[in-house]
């Protein structure tokens with residue numbers, strides 16, 4: 001199977017590294033970005049969207065939303081109709097891609113940067129031209145990215161914020177813990193090591209022991225102790241509301257794309 005990737009940035013690069021194909025056909029606006037992949041023996045660097053489209057069986061669209069229309073326009077000009085187009089682009093729906101390309105086999109995935117290590121959850125949404133056998137083949141292809149879930153397009157925006165945007169939110173929160181630790185005298189490297197273990201252990205405990213969040217808070221907070229003092233300060237400043245609001249605003253922006 002030949003896979004095409006149009007736009008080899010963060011997500012296109014991740015797809016190139018993680019997917020399995022007989023050959024890859026790729027195009028990127030700035031060719032220098034492709035230098036680091038030149039050692040791959042099944043990689044073909046193309047000059048145009050048309051070349052990638054013509055030579056591939058499945059074509060991933062991985063450009064930013066502001067660049068997608070120019071790509072769809074190039075695809076529209078091609079006269080081959082039996083290809084599968086998989087868009088990673090946030091906010092561009094199946095119908096619009098179908099209309100703008102004049103092609104039928106359209107799929108959306110919502111990828112995550114966590115696939116770089118084979119983790120995270122990637123969603124897949126098929127249009128109604130894709131039969132069950134083909135769905136199975138696509139899910140199988142995507143499985144090297146991590147966990148794959150099929151969702152409806154109506155759920156895609158909320159999924160995007162929870163799965164694809166969250167690594168950025170989590171990174172900010174984790175960084176705040178490290179800065180907080182440095183502020184009380186712990187070296188950044190040591191703080192990172194200890195906090196990463198603490199984070200992994202907390203998730204494991206919540207998952208494996210099925211402990212409720214509030215129960216875990218109680219288990220750690222001694223009456224009149226230090227933990228409850230910290231929780232009180234965080235709650236007073238509305239940490240939960242701040243994070244919930246951030247998620248909601250992201251979602252609103254996604255709905256208005």
Ligand SMILES: NC(=O)C1=CN([C@@H]2O[C@H](COP(=O)(O)OP(=O)(O)OC[C@H]3O[C@@H](n4cnc5c(N)ncnc54)[C@H](O)[C@@H]3O)[C@@H](O)[C@H]2O)C=CC1
Pocket residue numbers: 006007008009010011012027028029030033049061062063064065067070071088089090110111112113164165
């Ligand atoms: N970065 C992330 O974590 C996620 C991104 N996405 C979606 O993935 C898509 C790609 O995002 P990123 O990889 O972050 O962007 P990026 O900016 O890292 O990569 C896009 C690449 O497309 C190239 N490009 C632009 N116009 C082109 C054209 N006409 N022909 C060929 N190449 C062209 C650019 O040179 C760039 O290398 C976006 O639509 C975004 O909504 C979805 C989920 C997560």
Ligand SMILES: O=C(O)[C@@H]1CCC=N1
Pocket residue numbers: 090160164165
């Ligand atoms: O921020 C964005 O627009 C993209 C979609 C989800 C993650 N990154």
